[in-house]
Amino acid sequence: MGPLMGKVMAAGREGLSRKAQPWHLTGDDFFVDETRLRALMGRLMNARAEDFALIPSVSYGMAVAAKNLSVPPGSEILMLDRQFPSNVYIWRDKARANNAAIKTITRKDGQSWTEMVLAAIGPQTSLLALPHVHWIDGGVLDLVAIGQKARVHGAALVLDLTQSLGALAFDATAVDADFAVVANYKWLLGPYSTGFLHVAARHHKGTPLEQCWQSREGAANFAGLTDYHDQMAKGAARFDMGERSNFALLPAAIAAIAQILDWGVENITAQTRQYTAHLADLAVGYGLRAESEPIRAPHYLSLRLPSDAPENLQQRLRAHNVFVSRRGDRLRVTPHVWVNKADIERFGAALKASL
Numbered sequence: 001m002g003p004l005m006g007k008v009m010a011a012g013r014e015g016l017s018r019k020a021q022p023w024h025l026t027g028d029d030f031f032v033d034e035t036r037l038r039a040l041m042g043r044l045m046n047a048r049a050e051d052f053a054l055i056p057s058v059s060y061g062m063a064v065a066a067k068n069l070s071v072p073p074g075s076e077i078l079m080l081d082r083q084f085p086s087n088v089y090i091w092r093d094k095a096r097a098n099n100a101a102i103k104t105i106t107r108k109d110g111q112s113w114t115e116m117v118l119a120a121i122g123p124q125t126s127l128l129a130l131p132h133v134h135w136i137d138g139g140v141l142d143l144v145a146i147g148q149k150a151r152v153h154g155a156a157l158v159l160d161l162t163q164s165l166g167a168l169a170f171d172a173t174a175v176d177a178d179f180a181v182v183a184n185y186k187w188l189l190g191p192y193s194t195g196f197l198h199v200a201a202r203h204h205k206g207t208p209l210e211q212c213w214q215s216r217e218g219a220a221n222f223a224g225l226t227d228y229h230d231q232m233a234k235g236a237a238r239f240d241m242g243e244r245s246n247f248a249l250l251p252a253a254i255a256a257i258a259q260i261l262d263w264g265v266e267n268i269t270a271q272t273r274q275y276t277a278h279l280a281d282l283a284v285g286y287g288l289r290a291e292s293e294p295i296r297a298p299h300y301l302s303l304r305l306p307s308d309a310p311e312n313l314q315q316r317l318r319a320h321n322v323f324v325s326r327r328g329d330r331l332r333v334t335p336h337v338w339v340n341k342a343d344i345e346r347f348g349a350a351l352k353a354s355l
Contacts, residue, residue: 002185054194
């Protein structure tokens with residue numbers, strides 16, 4: 001989970017304070033922040049602002065995708081081994097309901113997820129539910145190549161970008177996924193319970209999960225809300241969650257994404273690449289194993305622990321004020337731009353003392 005920057009917290013507090021005197025809010029205030037957010041996401045993903053829906057979670061976005069994609073009986077849905085659950089459960093339900101099969105793709109050390117996915121795509125593939133970066137091992141996928149082969153076989157592509165977007169470039173136009181979902185709390189450094197769903201234009205006439213009043217034509221005319229409109233808002237806004245105009249969370253999300261764009265994703269990637277390479281060198285010296293690029297993402301280091309690593313390694317590191325995630329036999333280390341070289345060296349010393 002990414003921390004909230006000071007300016008993000010300030011924006012959230014200021015937004016929340018507006019609810020203390022709601023009589024100052026106007027009808028326009030319900031639409032200004034969401035409009036700005038869509039534009040910022042368009043810049044971040046090389047997409048159009050109208051291609052984005054505002055959602056509360058990855059599972060919500062995946063449910064929208066599942067509602068609008070067909071999976072024929074006897075076909076296969078492809079996903080990765082040990083993929084994050086938000087991009088698994090909905091597809092298991094979809095497969096069961098349609099007499100389709102889940103095909104779980106595995107890989108061995110030294111193999112890339114990309115080569116294994118490309119080898120698995122075939123005429124039987126109806127849908128691929130994938131991440132850009134695997135949340136446990138840090139393996140990165142070439143989504144442009146995967147998308148191209150998926151389209152050859154008429155398969156839909158649905159993506160969870162939570163482990164990458166904001167630290168690794170993503171070109172929505174080049175990848176051409178059907179649906180791409182991202183939670184805001186990770187590398188986008190934004191507040192919890194906010195996220196985005198990128199919807200390809202070919203699905204803009206799809207069916208939303210809920211009937212949100214703001215997702216209808218004429219919603220800005222508060223005096224005429226009971227002149228009910230069957231016409232949905234243009235673009236992906238029809239898929240927005242209800243109560244999207246969150247006066248605390250949306251300003252915070254705007255501040256976070258604006259800062260990422262100001263830094264530049266390519267600069268974030270370059271900085272974190274240096275840090276993870278240095279961390280990998282230190283860890284290998286203490287008996288851990290690390291994969292190299294291009295198999296792993298530059299911002300994401302997943303260290304395989306030796307068999308004799310203590311079960312309480314994470315707690316031992318915490319005692320040194322070092323905070324990492326443990327996922328099975330792996331230690332996930334994901335520094336950001338506020339880390340410095342001294343922090344990297346301190347991590348190495350703490351790891352050595354804790355093993």
